[in-house]
Amino acid sequence: MGKVYNELAGQNRDRLAALSDGIFAVAMTLLVLDLHIPVSDRIRTEHDLWAALLPLSGTFLAYCMSFLTLGIFWLAQQAQLNFLARSDRNLTWIHIVFLLFVALMPGSTALLAAFIGFRIALIGYWLNILVLGALMFAGWEYAKRARLLKGDLPTGVDAAFRRRIFTAQALYAFGAALCVFNTYWSITFIVLVQLNYVIAPRVRWLRQL
Amino acid sequence: MGKVYNELAGQNRDRLAALSDGIFAVAMTLLVLDLHIPVSDRIRTEHDLWAALLPLSGTFLAYCMSFLTLGIFWLAQQAQLNFLARSDRNLTWIHIVFLLFVALMPGSTALLAAFIGFRIALIGYWLNILVLGALMFAGWEYAKRARLLKGDLPTGVDAAFRRRIFTAQALYAFGAALCVFNTYWSITFIVLVQLNYVIAPRVRWLRQL
Amino acid sequence: MGKVYNELAGQNRDRLAALSDGIFAVAMTLLVLDLHIPVSDRIRTEHDLWAALLPLSGTFLAYCMSFLTLGIFWLAQQAQLNFLARSDRNLTWIHIVFLLFVALMPGSTALLAAFIGFRIALIGYWLNILVLGALMFAGWEYAKRARLLKGDLPTGVDAAFRRRIFTAQALYAFGAALCVFNTYWSITFIVLVQLNYVIAPRVRWLRQL
């Protein structure tokens, strides 16, 4: 009985990393295309130009936030792939579906930026983050079960990964639930959670979230 | 007599892999640009926004399907390159032409999504998949003949690759032929074949297709 | 006296290759964006769709030609970088300027496709190819002078690289000069030269061009 194709495919961890870096890079750079320079003949003074640029500040903030969110998930995936000895076909597919939702992130953010007071836009944004977290979790659990991890995994790594995903997703879900009162509360809370993960302050209990 | 340029070019398997990862990453991310966020002043309530987002669900499904199709062929090419000891100029050109049709895939899918009831759109989509499969087959056969494969190829690998390409292409061709009756039957059949390759269910006879 | 920054920068051959693969991949995939799917409510029959798709065949040919031209230069740069032991700051800048003209290639082709009977468009396209060839030559000559090549360079490699660049550029220049009579003669000749480099036929005197 010959080999089955599915046992041969998707074993190359480094090409999965390369495809991921490419998709993250394109998604992060395409975000900037939403910042349209206001070219117009009606702009004649420094004051006109300033007035034309000011409305872009909201889009600029959304751009920064999307970029940082994609950075958070890029770091999460990088950390996970670093502990793999190899990949297999199923794990590769989990990551390809993860990348599908990575490429959706700019769209979710643009929807939220355009309809910042609407619950549907906020729920859509949160669902995107939730699916990304769920796929990271699924990838880690599958890698453990299929014995794809490196042999010399330091103690505590597994617990740290699980704790990080669950804490983060609990905080995001709490933030999304705040939209019962007001979507601005939701957004402020989610942004603070994300900034906490970027800056990783020295306050001990914040670092351990 | 000096060396001929053609013997010097295209020997680097890893740069071919890097170019491929780049083209797949850009093609997979550009798909998302077709999902236009409906920005309009006429959207004033949650209900308006929901009504504006609903028509996007068809484009979203086409986006997912394109992404998974490109994932299937990315895995196929990765598996093939993994068994190469090195590349040469001719094999590199086979893969560059393969990448040309990879970059066309989003266009074929957009055509099918826009004209879902038209046979020409379906035949175009199928021809794209057919050419991709034919080039994968040509690349594998050439690599064998030109002795580019690694020396320690496990038995059964060659048969597994060939069986996979022929079974898949036979199924796609059968699906395309169903358009004699109805293009929706064709699409449903092709989508089921693709999902089978993504999910790889535990049913033995399905896994071995 | 401390080190000068210029001696520290640009030594990494592999990152130069990675940047090049990225720029080639984006340029080759962006070409496809010029193939606009004709979405219109006026297309109601298979015949309408066929009539709407037919005018795209010219753009499709230009897309294929651009893709193959970029493939030719990607192979040329790959072959050159393969013989480098390391890079330095000056060589890296030669390649960055090379990449600038790589990214221009889709624009030159689009200009030629839109104004196929105009000498200016043809001269612009030829100038782009000429600059790419000149920079490949400059990079190779500089690498030899700055002793950046690997020590074990097989005999004949240098002659093969130089012969290839000069023969190709002489043929392109002859093709461009044909526009004195007619731009279509020029294009046909240049396309045949490019196809010869892609296919590399078994006829001995064609292979050695």
Added chain:
Amino acid sequence: MGKVYNELAGQNRDRLAALSDGIFAVAMTLLVLDLHIPVSDRIRTEHDLWAALLPLSGTFLAYCMSFLTLGIFWLAQQAQLNFLARSDRNLTWIHIVFLLFVALMPGSTALLAAFIGFRIALIGYWLNILVLGALMFAGWEYAKRARLLKGDLPTGVDAAFRRRIFTAQALYAFGAALCVFNTYWSITFIVLVQLNYVIAPRVRWLRQL
């Protein structure tokens, strides 16, 4: 006490390099999309086409300048990463924010090209360069303090990096300050500084800037 996630993330220097190469490649290639080919039925003679292409020369110069500016910072980051033994989470975030401003560079250049006589556009362009320099400096200083550099750092490397960043930023700031008189003086001065870094002339005092 288990490991904390933040100690596990962002250690892979090579994936940071790969993400950076991807973002630089996309940003450098997207610049070219601003060069719109003038497709029009009113262009009927060679003279018409020449007249339509001539206004593109300004955009073409801005494209070249952006490309070279991104090349300068790509080289700077490459040189820095080359001296790292490994990365950590904080350094990775410094570089992700650096990449955020890399992706903004095309926008800043487009703003300057569209409003070349306006001080706000010039200050915006300069701020972008300033932030990029500040983040390169922050990354280097952090890498030293966190002991991420390779052990065998040649003497003078640290001084060379610091001198380069400070000299360059002082020259850019002086150029930006010239806009008190005239923005064209500013632009000319900044362009000359950038060309000096690209060409690195043999005049000793210019090389050592």
